[in-house]
Amino acid sequence: xxxxxxxxxxxxxxxxxxxxxxxxxxxxxxxxxxxxxxxxxxxxxxxxxxxxxxxxxxxxxxxxxxxxxxxxxxxxxxxxxxxxxxxxxxxxxxxxxxxxxxxxxxxxxxxxxxxxxxxxxxxxxxxxxxxxxxxxxxxxxxxxxxxxxxxxxxxxxxxxxxxxxxxxxxxxxxxxxxxxxxxxxxxxxxxxxxxxxxxxxxxxxxxxxxxxxxxxxxxxxxxxxxxxxxxxxxxxxxxxxxxxxxxxxxxxxxxxxxxxxxxxxxxxxxxxxxxxxxxxxx
Amino acid sequence: xxxxxxxxxxxxxxxxxxxxxxxxxxxxxxxxxxxxxxxxxxxxxxxxxxxxxxxxxxxxxxxxxxxxxxxxxxxxxxxxxxxxxxxxxxxxxxxxxxxxxxxxxxxxxxxxxxxxxxxxxxxxxxxxxxxxxxxxxxxxxxxxxxxxxxxxxxxxxxxxxxxxxxxxxxxxxxxxxxxxxxxxxxxxxxxxxxxxxxxxxxxxxxxxxxxxxxxxxxxxxxxxxxxxxxxxxxxxxxxxxxxxxxxxxxxxxxxxxxxxxxxxxxxxxxxxxxxxxxxxxxxxxxxxxxxxxxxxxxxxxxxxxxxxxxxxxxxxxxx
Numbered sequence: 001x002x003x004x005x006x007x008x009x010x011x012x013x014x015x016x017x018x019x020x021x022x023x024x025x026x027x028x029x030x031x032x033x034x035x036x037x038x039x040x041x042x043x044x045x046x047x048x049x050x051x052x053x054x055x056x057x058x059x060x061x062x063x064x065x066x067x068x069x070x071x072x073x074x075x076x077x078x079x080x081x082x083x084x085x086x087x088x089x090x091x092x093x094x095x096x097x098x099x100x101x102x103x104x105x106x107x108x109x110x111x112x113x114x115x116x117x118x119x120x121x122x123x124x125x126x127x128x129x130x131x132x133x134x135x136x137x138x139x140x141x142x143x144x145x146x147x148x149x150x151x152x153x154x155x156x157x158x159x160x161x162x163x164x165x166x167x168x169x170x171x172x173x174x175x176x177x178x179x180x181x182x183x184x185x186x187x188x189x190x191x192x193x194x195x196x197x198x199x200x201x202x203x204x205x206x207x208x209x210x211x212x213x214x215x216x217x218x219x220x221x222x223x224x225x226x227x228x229x230x231x232x233x234x235x236x237x238x239x240x241x242x243x244x245x246x247x248x249x250x251x252x253x254x255x256x257x258x259x260x261x262x263x264x265x266x267x268x269x270x271x272x273x274x275x276x277x278x279x280x281x282x
Numbered sequence: 283x284x285x286x287x288x289x290x291x292x293x294x295x296x297x298x299x300x301x302x303x304x305x306x307x308x309x310x311x312x313x314x315x316x317x318x319x320x321x322x323x324x325x326x327x328x329x330x331x332x333x334x335x336x337x338x339x340x341x342x343x344x345x346x347x348x349x350x351x352x353x354x355x356x357x358x359x360x361x362x363x364x365x366x367x368x369x370x371x372x373x374x375x376x377x378x379x380x381x382x383x384x385x386x387x388x389x390x391x392x393x394x395x396x397x398x399x400x401x402x403x404x405x406x407x408x409x410x411x412x413x414x415x416x417x418x419x420x421x422x423x424x425x426x427x428x429x430x431x432x433x434x435x436x437x438x439x440x441x442x443x444x445x446x447x448x449x450x451x452x453x454x455x456x457x458x459x460x461x462x463x464x465x466x467x468x469x470x471x472x473x474x475x476x477x478x479x480x481x482x483x484x485x486x487x488x489x490x491x492x493x494x495x496x497x498x499x500x501x502x503x504x505x506x507x508x509x510x511x512x513x514x515x516x517x518x519x520x521x522x523x524x525x526x527x528x529x530x531x532x533x534x535x536x537x538x539x540x541x542x543x544x545x546x547x548x549x550x551x552x553x554x555x556x557x558x559x560x561x562x563x564x565x566x567x568x569x570x571x572x573x574x575x576x577x578x579x580x581x582x583x584x585x586x587x588x589x590x591x592x593x594x595x596x597x598x599x600x601x
Contacts (some may be wrong), residue, residue, distance in 0.1 A: 064361075068535075108389060115360055115389050125350045129357015134364070135338065136318070156381075159350035275402055 001221045004266065008280075011217045013082065014043040018245045019269045020078040020088055022260065028096035029104070029259040030074035034148060034247060037179040037240040040213045045144060045175075049222035057111050063141050064114055064130045064167040066121020069148035069177065070105040071257075072223050077102055077110070085112040089193045100112040119257035121154025123147060124174060128163050131172040131233075135230040150182030153191045158203065165168050165204030167238025170230030175204075177212065177241040200235045245272050290420075292565045297433035298457030300398055304329030306437040307366060308336045314444065316364040321346055322351045328368035328398055338531055348373045352381035352393075359391035364444070369455055370404075371397035371412025375419055386449045394443050396452045400429065400489060402542025402568075402582045403455035404556075406541060408573040412453065416488075417545025419451040420518050426450045426471065427449055429489030429539075429547075431513035432462035438469035439515070446471055453489060456579075460493045462513070474521040480510035482562075483597050486526035487538045487594055488514045488547045494583065496592035509597060526556045534563035534600050538588045540579070543568040563600045 021035045045065065045184040046052075052062040067076050077095070101109035113179040114130075116215030117123055127145040134141050151157065164172050178196070180187050186192050200207045206226060210217040221236050241247030242256075246268045259270070295407045311317045311333050316482030318340045318593055319333045325343055334341040340477065344351040348369055357363040358394045369375070374397040375382070375560065386393045419427045426448060433474040436454050442452055469475075478499050487495035490515045499509040510532055512524055536554070557560055566589040573583055583589035587596065 065518055115356070116384070119380060119384050121349075122353055122381060125353020125381070126357040126360065126385055128350070129354040129356075129359075130355065130361050132342070132364055133358050133361035138363075156347075156349040157354070159345075159347035160353065163344060163347070163354065166345075 002216050005190035005272050007219060009216050009230065010044055010047055010219065011276065012037050013038040014040050014046050014215065015230060016080050017043050017271055018076070018080060018272050021074055021081070021090060022246070022265050022268050024074045024078060026262060027088040027092050029254050029257055031071040031257045032074070032240040032260070033181070033252070033255040033257070034072050034177065034179065036067065036128060036244045036246065037212070037242045037257070038075050038146060038177040038247065039244070039251040040215060041146065041175050041177065041218055041238050042079045043215065044215060044218040046079050048219055049117065051146060053142065053204040053280060054112065055122065057085070061141050064127070066114055066123045066127050066130070066143070066145040068145050069120065069151050071102060071148070072118030072146070073106045074235065076106050076113070080110070080112040081223055083112070120148070121156040124157050124160035124164070125173055126185045127174070128160050128167070128169065131164070131169040132167060136170055137167070141171070142228055143172050144175065146177060148182070148256055149176055149178040149180060149193060150187050151192065152176065153187070154218055161200065161203040161205065167264045168231035169233045170226055171228045172233040173236065175236045177240050178237050181242045185253055197237055200237070204232065206234040207237065209237045209239070210281065212240035213244055247271065288440040292536040296458045296587050297431065297461050298329070298461065299433035299436045299454035300327070300329040300457050302434055303396060303436045303440065303454065304332050306440045310440065310444065311337050312342065314364070316362065316390050317339070318342065318358055318363045318365050319444055320351050320355055320365055321365045322346055322348045322369045322373070323367050330368060333437060337478065340366060345402065346376040352378040354380070354486050354570065355386050355392055355393045356385035356389060359386070359393050363373055364392055364394070367393045367398055368396045368398060370399040370410060371415040371588035372410060375415040375451070379418060387424045390424045390448050392448060394450045394452060396454065397467065398458050400453035401455065401461070402574050403490060403540065403579050405576060405578050405582070407576050411574055413542050413543070413574065414568050415453060416517055416539070416541050416547065418548070420550065424448045426516070428471065429453045431489065431492035433457070433459045434461060435469065435515060439471070442469060442471050443590060451596065453567065455490045459490045460495050462496060472516045472519045474515065474519060474524040475552045476510065476524070477513050478509070478511040480508035482508045483534040483536065483601060484510040484512060484532045485536050485538065485593060485597065486512045486514050486525070486551055488517060490540050491538045492577070494588065494590045495593055498593035498597065501590060501594040507597065507601065514547055516548055518576050520554065522549045522554050525551050526558055526560065529555055529560040529562040536565045536567060536597050536600060538567040540583070540588070540592050543571055564599050565596050567596055572582065
């Protein structure tokens with residue numbers, strides 16, 4: 001059973017992460033819709049599931065994380081700041097400033113970022129390489145990656161999916177932020193992905209489908225991961241809502257990317273706080 | 283006085299750079315366990331089978347999926363491995379170009395891309411020719427670009443690559459290219475080799491064309507023209523000093539390469555001449571910006587004017 005105090009702590013952190021994501025979006029344009037849809041899975045990854053030490057970013061036994069959907073840089077910076085790699089103030093001061101390491105897509109100049117990403121369809125292949133290296137070295141770490149669902153329209157993702165199953169990489173876990181919307185609209189209208197879970201299953205993966213905003217379900221994913229030395233890679237398809245948490249942004253294709261003013265920021269943060277209070281029964 | 287720096291073989295001895303590569307990899311793989319080898323369903327072509335047999339756990343035949351192969355190589359290198367990745371030049375540099383650029387070069391990872399069938403060496407038609415690879419790879423930051431001057435030189439390049447930082451693109455031919463170097467010599471990445479001294483003109487060649495430049499110099503010598511021959515095995519970083527010296531001392535330069543006339547060795551040499559403000563007679567030889575037809579390399583090199591005869595007549599026309 002999932003520990004309820006852990007779940008409550010993670011919900012608080014996810015709420016704080018969303019507010020930080022909005023603060024960053026006020027500082028400069030971010031891919032705000034996707035940042036908000038991936039926030040719960042990212043929070044549980046870094047605040048519950050992953051093994052790492054922000055004081056030793058090069059620790060050999062750390063779990064590796066690759067943000068394949070590099071457009072989610074805003075959420076990644078917030079997550080890493082809340083994990084202790086640097087302060088949120090630093091991100092807010094430097095985001096999109098000339099010469100800053102904190103740009104629109106993640107650069108490996110940022111502590112905690114393993115490799116620069118941004119072009120879609122690359123992260124799963126790199127993750128396969130990392131998982132193979134861990135196996136070669138006999139290390140017990142896992143490799144996590146997070147992809148956007150639209151991103152998996154790229155053919156290279158399926159090359160990597162075949163390879164992960166072929167090399168029996170049970171140490172590899174891929175999350176998909178299945179918010180069903182990419183820049184131009186609905187994935188199912190642009191290039192149909194369904195039947196999605198069946199595709200991954202047919203490619204030889206262990207498939208877990210969850211509500212990507214249900215902290216308890218995300219925690220359960222980590223509690224029930226197959227052993228590191230098992231033989232099937234795992235894909236976690238998190239059903240999410242683009243813009244999750246800010247009603248006026250939810251499922252709105254116009255909030256793929258953009259920035260918000262101070263008034264919008266204040267109203268949205270109040271909305272998130274209020275929702276969290278109601279959730280707690282306060 | 284012109285003097286021969288190296289004796290060279292005639293067409294009598296031919297070697298396959300792929301064979302030399304495969305054997306060298308298997309050999310150094312014994313003592314260096316960071317080395318991993320990847321291929322995309324071309325093990326039998328890349329000649330990496332010896333490595334596979336000796337070190338099966340460090341050998342990955344990725345299947346016909348070059349983009350994925352380059353990404354996996356990046357991941358392996360990111361975690362401390364030294365990947366040697368092989369496929370044909372055309373697929374390494376175009377099918378998987380963005381992975382090479384973004385996953386390998388941007389991250390400055392020590393991946394060694396050993397691309398076979400460079401230039402027109404396959405004779406298998408434009409789909410299999412690597413006639414743009416040097417230009418593409420040269421434009422990627424952090425990338426070192428090498429085309430060994432004869433089939434044996436790949437062994438020296440592989441050895442030198444172990445301690446070299448960052449990504450490398452190493453382009454070899456199909457095999458069956460003539461041997462240039464008979465004696466042993468010191469090889470250094472980024473430092474060209476003067477194969478033959480001369481003061482009337484300089485022939486700068488790379489890869490499989492070095493042999494033809496030497497042969498052209500022989501033909502010129504018979505007519506009293508003393509041609510210097512430079513094996514410019516490293517296209518990037520280019521040995522600028524050798525170019526400057528050649529321009530100043532010989533006043534005429536012909537470049538020759540098995541590559542499109544645009545963007546490769548000739549362009550790199552021209553950039554140096556222009557930037558240094560050196561007045562020098564100059565001519566580039568290579569594929570004249572077209573999709574080359576079918577044929578054996580010797581036939582095509584002759585057709586497009588960069589075999590020994592072509593280089594010789596271009597040199598004479600320039601003087």
